[in-house]
Amino acid sequence: MDNPVEDVIVVEGLVHSFSRERVLDGVSFTVKRGSVFAVLGRNGAGKTTLVQCLLGQLEPRAGTLTVLGRAPWRERAKLMQEVGVVPEAPDAPPAWRVxxxxAFCARLSSCWDWNEASARLKRFGIPVMRRVSELSxxxxxxxxxxxxxxxxxxxxxxxxxxxxxxAVARRELYEELIRDLADRGTTVLLTSHDLDGVERLADEVAIISxxxxxxxxxxxxxxxEWFGRLGNYPGLEEIFVRVVRNGGVA
Amino acid sequence: MRAVTVVAWYELKRNWPLFPGALLMGVLAWTAPLVPGLHQWDPETVREVAASVVAVALMAFASLILGSAILGGSVASGREGFFLARPVGAVPLWLGRMMAVLILSLAAPALVLVPLALARPGRMIALFCAPSPLALVLLLLPGAIAAAGLVRIMLKTRSVWLAALAAVVAGVYLVQLRLILRPLFRIALHADGVLRAGSFAVLPLIWSAAFLVGSAVAATRGRSDARRAASAGVGTVMVILLILTAVLTGAVYWVNAATPADITEVATLVPAPEGSWVLVAAQVRRAGVTLPVTFVLDTSSGVWWRWPGTWWQVVGNAPFSRNGRFVAWWDDRGANPGRLSAVVRVTALPKGVRGTPRTVRTVPAPTWVAPLGMALSPSGKMLATVFGGVLSVWNVRGTGRVTRIATGDGIVTWLRVSDSGDVWLGTRSGRTGAGRTMTITARHVAPTGHAWDVIWKEASVTYLSHVACDTPGRPANVVALAIAREDGQGRLVVMRFDAPGALWSAPLGTLWPVRQMIPFGATRIVVVSRRAPMAEAPLAPSVIACITREGVAWRRTIGKIGWAAVGPGPDPGTAVVIVNRHPGTRLAAPSCERLSLETGGMTPIGSNLVPAALSWLIPQLPTPGSPGTRVFVRNRRTLLRLTTSGRLVPVPIR
Structure with missing residues (x-):
């Protein structure tokens, strides 16, 4: 299972647009194995579009993109055997029970761990017989x-x-994430508006605007970098606001 | 495959309430006879009708609503990401969903029919498992499901330009359908086996395939992007639909555009009385499809025109004017019982190799069924038609209808019109067999000229055959009748339509069933009969007799079980006979012989000539010596022309 790929995600000049509106305009970055890479941006900055391109759900108009050594658009099904996704909108079919x-995901996955799934649900306190539509x-x-x-x-x-x-749900989710990172060293790509959480988790941050x-x-x-410009150590939120407002120029 | 079944299974699981619901509907349909107002009907019939209606409605609901929800719903509602985040390809995902909707759409109606099937299994099989409707449903259902999903995605995008484009393409498609339906139906009607089934199935197949592929493309190219899914899917449907239908249209038109060179068998050959045009009703074969086609062919130049009329008109009517320059035909294209849109057209045939046939007169038909009789005057100036019991005379080159007269019931056996508009009409009662003639002019009707049975008053008529004695340039108002009495003695009577009494008559001796009467002028009639109680009796010789005012001039018997057909000869004073002296045996081979009208002597022309002479059974015979009398068919494929030197040469096809 060991993959020699050091850079788990490689993005070069990624461009995507909807109709005439260019949402991603030459995005480039790499994510190293075992790291937590956070993408920050305002609403509508293109974070979800970027994630959908990385997951092979949208075909980029231009640029190159490899995830775990695969081209997501062409090899999405194979890629998804090695990628876990938590989407922005929890979109499991509402009529399904947990x-x-x-069971649906287990049947499609090649290395599903039922014990881990059961333990995790127990920790979260989610009854397996409850319908998705009835969950908070x-x-x-x-x-x-x-x-x-x-x-x-x-x-x-x-x-x-x-x-x-x-705040409680947020903390539980982060704790679970940190536990998994500590156990298995999973590479994480994260987009969020929760800058405190990002500051705690992320090894590397990219701000998209x-x-x-x-x-x-x-x-x-x-x-x-911003200490040099401002004369004091700013928080990540302060940096984010200044970068987004000024387009990266102090 | 595993991914497909997993997806299908979960979609079925999501929609499982449909199954008990369908069963409940079946039980409710079973109790339909209890509904007030329905109890006076046969309970079994009520149950069948109720169950059928519910089953069909449920199938429509399941295919369209569930197709829309399952195939297009997750993309339209932005939930596709859940599925695309799993290790399942877009195609297996689509296939699994399609499979689930198909199962739901077929199983739910089947469950509705369960109570009925348990009670009457045989009846249910007969009703719902007929191969053709079932095959059509199986063909159309996947397309309908795919279309429903695609429409749902398209509606989600609310793209005006996409909707406009789809509307334009739908319009083009409808035009294509308008063009293709009739010729395709023609192929389906005449093709055999797989080709026949294929002709009926090809349009639903294209429609279904276009939407299936379009839906699959929308799923694979669009994925979570509804706008892209819609444009890719709809674009694919449009391209497939238009291209495949255009290709099919081309193929269908190509098959239908057979030429006389594609003739495999000539059914009937009708020469114009004068001139060189002939009507050839034939079977043509193209791309494995055999179709009946009729051509109007100029045997001297090889120019031909595809006869747009219905092929069987060729036998029933005498469509040419005597000079061979005009042809009348019943155009039933677009005819239907609701609209009286059929017409009779009079077409002028081109002279020589240049020019095309052109309609010189269109006469409205008062009904959508074919005319009972139709005739053109010698120069093509007047047209007479009989629809039902009404005779109309039209001036083709002038003002229109000149006469309209009710002629009463009866089968039209004879119709001729002169250039001045006088009509000679012979009818025979279908009930009694008694015939009567009429002379009709623009000014008056001579009601019932002469009933057949009063001409020869010695006994009631038991057998009657007749033929008109046309002379060149004039329509026949002279008719020859062969009449038999109950004791079997026959007499030939030649009479005028417009005058009482016979011109002349001659005894025929024992009159066997007459197969043909061929007049050579009004003074010499050749009668072909079969020496057997029935005309089509297989084991009897044919007898050819030449009758003049003086009686039987000569008589020839053809073999012991021979068969003969006589037509006008290539020169005056001769006839052409197609004979088969051993029909139905190993030695059977028709040969063509020249018959001297003076002596009855026969000299061979050629062998293996198929009787173009069949056409000689029609009322309008070619003039002796006209080119139309010299065309034959060899091996049912090649049209041959008899030259003046006695050689048979192929008719050129341009």
């Missing part, structure tokens, strides 16, 4: 995380997983 969602927003997100992690992915893609969650990455580096590197 059990159905688990937080429980839906937890279910999605459970579905994503139980397939033992090498890459975990989290598209704003804590959007709309209360107007379809392009306008700032990128480790949290420490960004802080050091």
């Amino acid at each position: 059990r159905d969602a688990l 927003r937080g429980q839906k997100a937890q279910l999605q995380l459970c579905l994503a992690l139980s397939a033992r992915p090498r890459l975990l893609v989290l598209d704003d997983p804590v959007l709309g969650l209360d 107007g379809g392009a990455i306008v700032a990128r580096g480790t949290v420490e590197e960004l802080k050091n």
Whole structure:
């Protein structure tokens, strides 16, 4: 199962547009194995589009894209054996019971871990017989995380997983994530508006604005860079706001 | 495959309430006779009708609503990401969903019929498992499901330009259908086996395939992008639909555009009385399809025109004017019982190799069924038609209808019109067999000229055959009758339509059933009969007799079980006979011989000549010596022309 690929995600000049509106305009970055890479951006900045391109759900108009050494658009089904996804909107069919969602994913996955799935659901306190439509927003997100992690992915893609969650649910989700990272060293690509959570988890951060990455580096590197400009150590939120407002120029 | 079954299974599981619901509907349909107002009907029939209606409605509901929800719903509602985040390809995902909807759409109606099937299994099989309707449903259902899913995605995008494009393509497609349906139906009607079934199935197949492929393309190219899914899917449907239908249209038109060179068998050959045009009703074969086609062919130049009329008109009517320059035909294209849109057209045939046939007169038909009789005057100036019991005379080159007269019931056996508009009409009662003639002019009707049975008053008529004695340039108002009494004695009577009494008559001796009467002028009639109680009796010789005012001039018997057909000869004073002296045996081979009308002597022309002479059974005979009397068919394929030197040469096809 060991893959010699050091860079789990390689994106070069990625362009995507809807109708005449260019949403991604020459995005380039790499994500190293075992790291947590966070993509920050305002609403509509192109984060979800970027994630959908990475997952092979949208075909890029231009640029090259490899995830775990595969082209996502052409090899999506194979790629998804190694990628776990927690989408922005928990979108499991509402009529399904939790059990159905688990069984569906288990039947399609080649390395599904039922024990892990059961233990995780127990920790979250989600009854397996409950319908998806009857779960709370937080429980839906937890279910999605459970579905994503139980397939033992090498890459975990989290598209704003804590959007709309209360503080407790957010913390439980992050704790579960940190536990998995500690256990298996999964590579994570995360998009979020929760900058505190990102600051705690992320090894590297990219800020996307107007379809392009306008700032990128480790949290420490960004802080050091902005210390030079501002004269004090700003928080990630302060950096994000300044970068987005000024297009990366101090 | 595993992914397909997993997806299908979960979609079925999601929609399982449909199954008990369908069963419940079946039980309710079973109790339909209890509904007030229905109890006076046969309970079994009520149950069958109720169950059938519910089953069909449920199938429509399941295919369209579930097709829309399952195939297009997750993309339209933005939930496709859940499925695309799993290790399942877009195609297996689509296939699994399609399979699930298909099972739901077929199983639910089947469950509705379960109570009925348990009660009357044989009847259910007969009703619902007939191969053709079942095959049609199986062909159309996947397409309907795919179309429903695609429409759902398209509606989600609310793209005006896509909707407009789809509307334009739908319009083009409808035009294509309008063009193709009639010629395709023609092929389906005449093709055999797989080709016949294929002709009926090809349009539903194209429609279904277009939507199936379009839906699959929408799923694979669009994935989570509804707009892209819609444009890719709809675009694919349009391209497939238009291209395949265009190709099919081309193929169908190509098959239908057979030429006389494609003739495999000539059914009937009708020469114009004068001139060189002939009508050839034949079987043509193209791309494995055999079709009946009729051509109007100029045997001297090889120019031909595809006869648009219905092929069987060729036998029943005498469509040419005597000079061979005009032809009348019943155009039933677009005719239907609701619209009296059929017409009779009079077409002028071109002279020489240049020019095309052109309609010189269109006469409205008062009904959508074919005319009972139709005739053109010698120069083509007047047209007479009999629809039902009404005779109309039209001036083709002038003002229109000149006469309209009710002629009463009866089968039209004889119809001739002169250039001045006088009509000679012979009818025979289908009930009694008694015939009567009429002379009709623009000014008056001579009601019932002469009933057949009063001409020869010695006994009631038991057998009657007749033929008109046309002379060149004039329509016949002279008719020859062969009449038999109950004691079997026959007499030939030649009479005028417009005058009482016979011109002349002669005894025929024992009159066997007459197969043919061929007049050579009004003074010499050749009668072909079969020496057997029935005309078509297989084991009897044919007898050819030449009758003049003086009686039987000569008589020839053809073999012991021979068969003969006589037609006008290539020169005056001769006839052509197709004879087969051993029909139905190993030695059977028709040969063509020249018959001297003076002596009855026969000299061979050629062998293996198929009787173009069949056409000589029609009322309008070619003038002796006209080119139309010299065309034959060899081996049912090649049209041959008899030259003046006695050689047979192929008719050129341009």
